[in-house]
Amino acid sequence: MSGRIVKPGVAPVVVLVGPPGAGKSTVGRLLAERLGVTFRDTDADIEQLAGKPIPEIFIDEGEPHFRELEVRAVRAAAETHDGVLALGGGAVMAEATRTLLKGLPVVFLEVALGDAVKRVGLDAPRPLLAVNPRAAWRELMEARRPLYLEVATAVVDTEGRPPEQVADAVLEALELKY
Template sequence: MKGRNVVLIGPMGTGKSTVGKALAEKLGWTFIDTDAVIEKKAGATIPAIFAQQGEPAFRSLESETIVEALQGEQRIVSTGGGAVLAEQNRDAMKAGGFVVALRATEETIISRVGNDDNRPLLQGNAAERVRRLLEERKHAYDFADAMVDTTDKPVEDIVEWIASRLPGGEA
């Protein structure tokens, strides 16, 4: 069934973890942050995985984690911003749940993540890196079942919006 899980996708800093936790609480579902699961599995932070094993090793762990997270039901699964780059991940997301893309303005994302040292893809000039990633990935989230802009919106409003669009009346 399409609506057995909700998968949150979108660029870093759009609120996937924050919205995911609040949505899980509202629905009484389980929240899974794939980045947190990857860190637990690897026994290392994401920056350490990138530094020690490289991005391909991280992406492999990410794909495995997404498939595992979507095996259950009534789960809100928050994915990393780059998870959508692999076709196998997009296929797993579409098959495993209702996919919601979160968006935000470039300025909002920069203000939210610009000083976050735990984001390996932002090392250096964070604002420039955010702009480049947004440009490179501007159509990567288009496969979602629904899209919501999180810029200047209260988390509660975003959660209500998503819950009202779930197939099968889960909300």
């Protein structure tokens, strides 16, 4: 495989964005293993910061508070993390976050409604998809697609591809070798 060799120590080597169910956390972990770098997920950072799971933050303090924590978590990670970084599905809604992502290798993981809803249905609940997940997912994707595209340096389709193949496609898209 040709391409640039990953040199940790400067900035995130890959940032993954995309809607719930795109596989950012799953593929991010695989990519970090392949590249021999660490993995960080802003959703996990927020839970640590708040001392509780994301659904409880939504219930106790509301979404606006969650989004404030998210901007802080993305800033801290973008400025200090030198491995693979997965963002929460809604992180790109904050203009401050989109600004932070400028110049970084950001990959938008694409997924269609059917696959996404099937995937998240097997998981821990996402507060925004708790009621009528199909309609909610479609609505949030309509609002966010332009924002994912705005920050992305590459787009990778995950449809019908297992996570290992998606990881391969990300490495290829960014011309990263390991």
